[in-house]
Amino acid sequence: xxxTRILQEADRLMTVCxxxxxxxxxxxxxxxxxxxxxxxxxDLNYLANLCHACGACYTDCxxxxxxxxxxxxxxxxxxxxxxxxxxxxxxxxxxGAFARNGLFISLIAALSVAAFIFGFAAINDPGxxxxxxxxxxxxxxxxxHNAMALLFGAALLYAILxxxxxxxxxxxxxxxxxGMKTDPKSLLQAMRDAGELRYLDGGGVGCFNEDDHPxxxxxxxHHFTFYGFALCFAATCVGTLYHYLLAREAPYxxxxxxVVLGTLGGIGLVVGPIGLLSEKWKRDPVLVDEQQMGMDxxxxxxxxxxxxxxxALLLWRESAAMxxxxxxxxxxxxxxxxxxxxxxxxxxxxxxxxxxxYARERQMMAE
Amino acid sequence: xxxxxRRFDVLVIGGGxxxxxxxxxxxxxxxxxxxxxxxxxxxxxxxxRHTRNMRCAHDAATEILTGxxxxxxxxxxxxxVTGGQTDEELARFMIxxxxxxxxxxxxxxxxxxxxxGGTLSLGRTNSFFLxxxxxxxxxxxxxxxxxxxxxxxxAEVIDLKIEDGMFLSAQLKQPVGGRxxxxxxxxxxxxxxxxxxIEWLKQYWGEAADNFLIRGTPYNRGAILKMxxxxxxxxxxxxxQCHAVAIDARAPKFDGGIITRHDSVVFGIVVxxxxxxxxxxxxxxxxxxxxxxxxxxxxQPDQIAYIIFDSTVVTSFMPTLFPPIAGATIAELAxxxxxxxxxxxxxxxxxxxxxxxxxxxxxxxxDCRTEGITPAKTHWARRIETPPYLAYPxxxxxxxxxxxTRVNRQSRMLMKDGKSSANMFAxxxxxxxxxxxxxxxxxxxxxxxxxxxxxxxxEAAKNARN
Ligand SMILES: Cc1cc2nc3c(=O)[nH]c(=O)nc-3n(C[C@H](O)[C@H](O)[C@H](O)COP(=O)(O)OP(=O)(O)OC[C@H]3O[C@@H](n4cnc5c(N)ncnc54)[C@H](O)[C@@H]3O)c2cc1C
Ligand code: SF4
Ligand code: SF4
Numbered sequence: 001x002x003x004t005r006i007l008q009e010a011d012r013l014m015t016v017c018x019x020x021x022x023x024x025x026x027x028x029x030x031x032x033x034x035x036x037x038x039x040x041x042x043d044l045n046y047l048a049n050l051c052h053a054c055g056a057c058y059t060d061c062x063x064x065x066x067x068x069x070x071x072x073x074x075x076x077x078x079x080x081x082x083x084x085x086x087x088x089x090x091x092x093x094x095x096g097a098f099a100r101n102g103l104f105i106s107l108i109a110a111l112s113v114a115a116f117i118f119g120f121a122a123i124n125d126p127g128x129x130x131x132x133x134x135x136x137x138x139x140x141x142x143x144x145h146n147a148m149a150l151l152f153g154a155a156l157l158y159a160i161l162x163x164x165x166x167x168x169x170x171x172x173x174x175x176x177x178x179g180m181k182t183d184p185k186s187l188l189q190a191m192r193d194a195g196e197l198r199y200l201d202g203g204g205v206g207c208f209n210e211d212d213h214p215x216x217x218x219x220x221x222h223h224f225t226f227y228g229f230a231l232c233f234a235a236t237c238v239g240t241l242y243h244y245l246l247a248r249e250a251p252y253x254x255x256x257x258x259v260v261l262g263t264l265g266g267i268g269l270v271v272g273p274i275g276l277l278s279e280k281w282k283r284d285p286v287l288v289d290e291q292q293m294g295m296d297x298x299x300x301x302x303x304x305x306x307x308x309x310x311x312a313l314l315l316w317r318e319s320a321a322m323x324x325x326x327x328x329x330x331x332x333x334x335x336x337x338x339x340x341x342x343x344x345x346x347x348x349x350x351x352x353x354x355x356x357x358y359a360r361e362r363q364m365m366a367e
Numbered sequence: 368x369x370x371x372x373r374r375f376d377v378l379v380i381g382g383g384x385x386x387x388x389x390x391x392x393x394x395x396x397x398x399x400x401x402x403x404x405x406x407x408x409x410x411x412x413x414x415x416r417h418t419r420n421m422r423c424a425h426d427a428a429t430e431i432l433t434g435x436x437x438x439x440x441x442x443x444x445x446x447x448v449t450g451g452q453t454d455e456e457l458a459r460f461m462i463x464x465x466x467x468x469x470x471x472x473x474x475x476x477x478x479x480x481x482x483x484g485g486t487l488s489l490g491r492t493n494s495f496f497l498x499x500x501x502x503x504x505x506x507x508x509x510x511x512x513x514x515x516x517x518x519x520x521x522a523e524v525i526d527l528k529i530e531d532g533m534f535l536s537a538q539l540k541q542p543v544g545g546r547x548x549x550x551x552x553x554x555x556x557x558x559x560x561x562x563x564x565i566e567w568l569k570q571y572w573g574e575a576a577d578n579f580l581i582r583g584t585p586y587n588r589g590a591i592l593k594m595x596x597x598x599x600x601x602x603x604x605x606x607x608q609c610h611a612v613a614i615d616a617r618a619p620k621f622d623g624g625i626i627t628r629h630d631s632v633v634f635g636i637v638v639x640x641x642x643x644x645x646x647x648x649x650x651x652x653x654x655x656x657x658x659x660x661x662x663x664x665x666x667q668p669d670q671i672a673y674i675i676f677d678s679t680v681v682t683s684f685m686p687t688l689f690p691p692i693a694g695a696t697i698a699e700l701a702x703x704x705x706x707x708x709x710x711x712x713x714x715x716x717x718x719x720x721x722x723x724x725x726x727x728x729x730x731x732x733x734d735c736r737t738e739g740i741t742p743a744k745t746h747w748a749r750r751i752e753t754p755p756y757l758a759y760p761x762x763x764x765x766x767x768x769x770x771x772t773r774v775n776r777q778s779r780m781l782m783k784d785g786k787s788s789a790n791m792f793a794x795x796x797x798x799x800x801x802x803x804x805x806x807x808x809x810x811x812x813x814x815x816x817x818x819x820x821x822x823x824x825x826e827a828a829k830n831a832r833n
Binding site: 015016018019020022023024025026037056057059060061062063064066067068069202203204205212213 | 409416417419478480481495496497498499500501502505509619622624625626682685686687688
């Protein structure tokens with residue numbers, strides 16, 4: 001017996017699939033399943049997070065509905081996956097954030113933005129908020145750099161801690177033996193698999209989204225989003241280094257590394273999220289976990305808002321709009337950071353961990 | 368919308384592998400093609416939906432196949448399983464063509480399973496479809512659509528107008544739209560066998576057929592085959608011959624597919640409803656042991672049997688869809704199976720006493736056997752003595768039938784008077800009996816459909832243009 005109804009269903013499906021195995025060439029889920037004959041809650045959560053929701057095993061299954069065996073692996077694993085995020089959330093008290101996630105994220109985002117606006121207004125005189133500031137240190141007229149660094153550093157550290165605690169719980173539940181460390185080779189393999197989204201290709205033809213014609217669009221938009229995010233993150237890191245190591249203050253010229261990275265990343269984070277959202281709306285409802293729509297949309301929008309507000313700031317940083325734009329941008333980024341462990345962001349983390357586990361399992365098999 | 372008032376060059380009846388190969392090849396040869404698939408879209412592709420691999424000859428190992436599998440070897444295998452009941456000329460032709468099919472099918476968008484290393488061991492004789500039969504069908508349908516083949520679902524053909532071996536038109540019945548007369552210059556019949564037609568099966572098997580389970584599509588009711596035979600097409604094959612395996616008795620009546628099979632027979636014993644053994648469970652290794660049990664169970668009272676084994680072997684075979692039925696004692700197990708407890712205990716005690724010492728190895732014909740009981744278990748005999756005791760109830764599961772239409776190398780139907788039909792071709796299960804008089808070698812259903820489908824389409828297109 002399993003903890004939840006969806007795990008019960010996932011177990012039923014894995015039993016069907018394990019006696020069939022036609023999909024074993026499509027992705028990692030099926031070979032991983034074949035290494036087991038019975039499935040614990042942890043096993044099922046592991047398989048659920050290995051699934052990239054490419055939809056191939058639904059389109060290719062002779063038992064998908066209306067067949068009486070009613071096999072819908074992508075949807076079942078999507079629901080299980082969403083539930084697994086809550087199951088491993090840290091601290092436990094915040095697990096509830098996954099239940100109406102869209103609302104939760106939007107509230108936090110709105111509050112953060114408001115807090116920055118009021119914060120700016122409170123510590124400075126209102127004129128500063130709408131004033132025109134240029135040259136190095138312009139941003140810090142609104143908020144001292146150290147305050148900014150402290151606030152964001154703390155938010156990020158908290159997010160990292162919470163994520164790590166979640167991952168630890170997940171690793172415990174899926175790993176055997178408990179406490180097992182992974183090896184560099186598996187780690188590298190997982191990084192490669194994650195970096196190229198190897199399992200979002202339906203075994204080679206592409207992802208199935210609105211119908212039975214595979215495309216690579218979801219993969220492409222995913223790449224835009226992921227690498228866009230990575231570039232933005234890199235921009236922040238370089239900026240921080242500039243500040244502390246080189247004592248060079250933001251804003252930087254358009255050709256300077258943090259701005260170039262940030263701009264490229266920002267573009268990725270505009271194209272990617274818009275693409276993902278439009279693909280999501282087109283997606284065949286039979287593959288979709290409706291419960292998750294809020295969470296997915298909220299995360300995509302947060303990424304989009306981050307990039308759009310960042311780009312807007314770049315464009316209008318020498319105008320009176322700079323103050324409100326900075327507040328908006330910082331508010332969104334702040335909200336993004338602190339909600340990271342409690343929203344769709346975690347899917348990447350858990351998927352990566354699952355990939356590590358898979359690479360590890362494969363290796364042990366080969367030995 | 369498909370314009371049904373026009374006259375098509377080629378009309379294909381069916382929607383499985385044979386039909387799609389024919390449609391694509393006819394279209395590539397320049398013909399206008401209409402495919403009428405009797406099933407709704409989800410169920411398109413009949414039994415092909417449930418397939419997994421195809422047997423093709425090849426001269427060297429490839430990315431998807433280990434080692435060579437020569438034409439001669441393929442022919443010997445076919446000779447073996449059919450006991451010589453095959454049309455040598457057609458069979459050799461098919462085997463020769465199968466070499467090229469390996470590549471042709473890829474050109475139609477179908478993908479093969481590459482070696483993943485580790486868990487997946489590739490075959491030498493059979494190539495596996497990546498994602499299985501439905502994935503391969505999806506690819507064929509996409510290609511056919513892109514080429515401009517017209518396809519109708521829920522389009523059952525209920526009558527054929529044929530005069531002197533010449534096809535004139537077909538009566539189409541649709542849920543909405545009712546009956547329509549469809550005209551075409553040539554016909555390719557690829558509508559499968561009649562295994563889903565229990566009434567027809569009863570003609571040969573009697574009431575026993577009521578207890579048969581049909582592993583594949585409920586839409587292969589043999590209507591087209593029956594019409595063709597009634598209108599003068601020469602018949603081939605023994606109607607009682609079919610591919611039948613023992614499948615879980617709890618499986619659905621139709622369409623349970625591959626996952627209801629059991630390959631645990633060699634690890635235990637098989638008893639009938641009187642708790643008696645009736646055949647040597649250790650006679651031969653896969654695939655032979657797999658393909659004979661359908662018939663063996665069909666010959667037992669009420670067409671039911673039970674594979675009985677103990678807890679030591681559960682992990683030796685593929686995981687099963689339905690869990691085994693378990694009992695802490697033989698008597699408890701008998702109770703759950705509704706068998707006579709004393710009789711089952713006696714059978715198992717007798718069997719256990721007859722088991723001789725040996726070295727167990729299920730990959731070869733090992734030396735674990737019984738002595739002094741009938742029937743003997745000639746290999747892999749080990750005592751059933753470690754509780755819990757386990758069982759799977761099994762029934763005959765019909766895969767497909769062999770009665771069909773006679774064809775020549777052009778896949779053209781032959782009439783009863785020996786002449787070839789003016790414009791009618793057949794491919795796939797509906798003419799499988801030409802090659803498979805009896806028996807079965809895994810993956811050959813797809814070979815028959817692909818090879819003769821491709822030929823039929825090409826020849827039909829040529830015929831239509833003349
Ligand atoms: C569980 C299972 C597993 C199998 N595995 C393999 C395997 O791995 N490899 C292999 O080679 N073979 C396998 N086979 C056998 C294989 O499925 C058949 O040999 C093959 O599918 C026959 O192809 P076909 O195109 O002739 O017929 P089908 O694929 O059965 O297609 C017949 C089509 O005709 C349609 N039809 C029927 N009557 C009408 C009508 N009156 N009007 C319009 N349309 C009609 C049906 O809807 C169907 O689409 C398996 C069979 C089963 C049941
Ligand atoms: S999804 Fe369907 S076809 Fe794929 S392994 Fe599972 S049961 Fe088989
Ligand atoms: S990744 Fe694709 S093929 Fe694999 S389980 Fe998920 S939906 Fe199915």
